[in-house]
Amino acid sequence: MKLTPVPKITNINSDDFLNNYMKPCKPVILEDFADPNSPAFTKWNYDYFKEIAGDILVNVYGNETQSHDKVASEPIAKTAFSDYLDLIASKSTDHRLFLFNLLNIKPELKNDIQYKDITKGKILKWLPFVFFGGEGSVTRNHVDIDMSHVFMIQFQGIKKIWLFPWEQSDLLYKLPYNFHSVVNLKEADYEKYPGTEYLNGYEVIIKPGETLYIPSGWWHYIQYETQGYSVSVRALPSSALQKWRGFKNLFITRHFDNAMRIIFKEKWFHYKIKTAHERAEKAINEIHNHGFCEDENVDYFIF
Numbered sequence: 001m002k003l004t005p006v007p008k009i010t011n012i013n014s015d016d017f018l019n020n021y022m023k024p025c026k027p028v029i030l031e032d033f034a035d036p037n038s039p040a041f042t043k044w045n046y047d048y049f050k051e052i053a054g055d056i057l058v059n060v061y062g063n064e065t066q067s068h069d070k071v072a073s074e075p076i077a078k079t080a081f082s083d084y085l086d087l088i089a090s091k092s093t094d095h096r097l098f099l100f101n102l103l104n105i106k107p108e109l110k111n112d113i114q115y116k117d118i119t120k121g122k123i124l125k126w127l128p129f130v131f132f133g134g135e136g137s138v139t140r141n142h143v144d145i146d147m148s149h150v151f152m153i154q155f156q157g158i159k160k161i162w163l164f165p166w167e168q169s170d171l172l173y174k175l176p177y178n179f180h181s182v183v184n185l186k187e188a189d190y191e192k193y194p195g196t197e198y199l200n201g202y203e204v205i206i207k208p209g210e211t212l213y214i215p216s217g218w219w220h221y222i223q224y225e226t227q228g229y230s231v232s233v234r235a236l237p238s239s240a241l242q243k244w245r246g247f248k249n250l251f252i253t254r255h256f257d258n259a260m261r262i263i264f265k266e267k268w269f270h271y272k273i274k275t276a277h278e279r280a281e282k283a284i285n286e287i288h289n290h291g292f293c294e295d296e297n298v299d300y301f302i303f
Helices: 014-022 039-043 046-053 081-090 107-112 194-198 240-264 266-290
Strands: 002-005 028-030 057-060 077-080 096-100 129-133 138-142 149-156 159-164 200-206 211-214 219-224 228-235
Touching (some): 039 107, 057 081, 057 096, 077 081, 081 129
Parallel strands (some): 002 200
Antiparallel strands (some): 028 211, 057 077, 129 228, 138 219, 149 211, 149 228, 159 219
16 A cells, blocks of 8 residues: 655645646645634634533444444444543543534534635535544544535644545445445555555645645545544535436435345345455456556556
């Protein structure tokens, strides 16, 4: 597996961003996307969150290694938001909050976030999410089901993120009819999952004040180097193909998969695992035979 640092840019205008990054789907760190004078950088902290929303019950998520056959992991506990914040502030833990929309529960907080919309109005300003995690927690390697573009603004703590283009889905052992892969990238087993040895992706270290642009359809494996939180804002997919994939995922694929899991139970999961390995083997053979893969689902060169 080869990982390359993501470039950092500042002071880019909308036309250059759209033409050089969004349309060709290239990840980048935007150093001045978020306004450093935003109240969120000065007012927000755990004590403030506990004061305004500490009694709200939240679903807590943990290690996802046992949830490969599910579109989304099941929560492992429910607790008061204040207790969760005390936990991640006091020790390392794999506990995290997934799609806990504090900004919808307390909509006045949206006014505390100020950023430059360099997409010419494509960002869905009404749909921000806050993600919290403890030091050592991870989010499994996945693509977002709606295929949106994501702008991840880091407010507290440090995250390490590995990114891979959609075209490398087969090498990542993407489960058919799902939106995540079965490989634990942090402890990649090249004997069990030989396709991962041919991956060519990016590594990002994102710090407070920085924003990571994750293009539509890109895989992301998120690791909390420290406890902290970020806010993600989204933009709708750009191309007709990306829009179709997002629509199909939301309204067809996930419902079909749920029905098949109910009908065939473990047999359906074993079929998907078998198919993922067969697709990876085919991709590896293409690389060995041609130096690059000619399959329509993958596009990479041997290195």
